[in-house]
Amino acid sequence: MAATTEQQITDSINSLRRERKAVILAHNYQNGEVQDIADFTGDSLELSRKAAATDADVIVFCGVHFMAETAKILSPQKTVLLPDPHAGCPMANMVDLARLREFKAQHPGLPVVAYVNTTAEVKAESDICCTSANAVKVVEAIDADEIICLPDKSLAGYIASQTKKRIVPYPGYCPTHHRILSQDVMRAKKEHPTAKVLAHPECTSDVVELADVVASTSGMIRWVAGSAGQEFILCTERGIIHKMQKDNPGKKFYNPCGLNICPNMKKITLEKVLWSLEDMVHEVTVPDDIISRAQRAIEGMLAIV
Ligand code: 13P
Numbered sequence: 001m002a003a004t005t006e007q008q009i010t011d012s013i014n015s016l017r018r019e020r021k022a023v024i025l026a027h028n029y030q031n032g033e034v035q036d037i038a039d040f041t042g043d044s045l046e047l048s049r050k051a052a053a054t055d056a057d058v059i060v061f062c063g064v065h066f067m068a069e070t071a072k073i074l075s076p077q078k079t080v081l082l083p084d085p086h087a088g089c090p091m092a093n094m095v096d097l098a099r100l101r102e103f104k105a106q107h108p109g110l111p112v113v114a115y116v117n118t119t120a121e122v123k124a125e126s127d128i129c130c131t132s133a134n135a136v137k138v139v140e141a142i143d144a145d146e147i148i149c150l151p152d153k154s155l156a157g158y159i160a161s162q163t164k165k166r167i168v169p170y171p172g173y174c175p176t177h178h179r180i181l182s183q184d185v186m187r188a189k190k191e192h193p194t195a196k197v198l199a200h201p202e203c204t205s206d207v208v209e210l211a212d213v214v215a216s217t218s219g220m221i222r223w224v225a226g227s228a229g230q231e232f233i234l235c236t237e238r239g240i241i242h243k244m245q246k247d248n249p250g251k252k253f254y255n256p257c258g259l260n261i262c263p264n265m266k267k268i269t270l271e272k273v274l275w276s277l278e279d280m281v282h283e284v285t286v287p288d289d290i291i292s293r294a295q296r297a298i299e300g301m302l303a304i305v
């Protein structure tokens, strides 16, 4: 995009943002220029908190569908817009209501912790939500020794490694994080021997085992800022490097491979943010009965951490 065009789009977004009383929230994986025009960037937990607390009339959610749905559940009176209606999360789509009910029937009586990467319908049918930032704390707070964690088998495996409780995983996974292989990480470590390795818990267990730090996206951003280290290998979606590089201009950041891209996160562009505010599209709605039940699961999580 030519610099002048980008500036014009940014100016138009800024005037519409004021006119509509809108707040722009962007996930840490968003394209750099989208992160730069956002009012707030963050991980799933931080963005949920912002969505619950904002006094704006409109929330433009630069992320994927389940994140915009979570914002709507927490702020049902607000208009929530997703600039590209096709920005979904394949992992969230790996479990629907029918499959959840079948899985619960196979493990009767067990409480269900739903990762926030799930549809509103699945949240409504679960006991409590969690994000990668608080999953272990949520599981520890539940009064049960055996717990279903869905849909991410990798996050479930990571939780199981951090608790004495028995975790029953559902067989979902994030295609983007599973494209990062342990061989990639070992090669990157050889090339950059002093670099610290950070991994998201959605990575496979052999990648997580190679990591110095396992954290949510914002957890990684904070850790890098506080580290005396100068080089870092990021085992997560590559959009995270944008903020790290801006906040720490002297430090060096490496992707472990060329495949750590979430195509859905990348569907949101500056133009689409502008069109979204111009035409007030694409509105994300959730039926009232699902909102109230899903709210209970998300607010239960927010009360713990
Ligand atoms: P965070 O909550 O850590 O930002 O992760 C969200 C996500 O979709 C990771 O793939």
Ligand code: SF4
Residues within 6 Å of the ligand: 064, 088, 089, 090, 091, 092, 117, 174, 175, 176, 177, 202, 237, 262, 264, 265
């Ligand atoms: Fe979903 Fe994975 Fe993309 Fe996160 S990175 S939004 S879990 S597909």
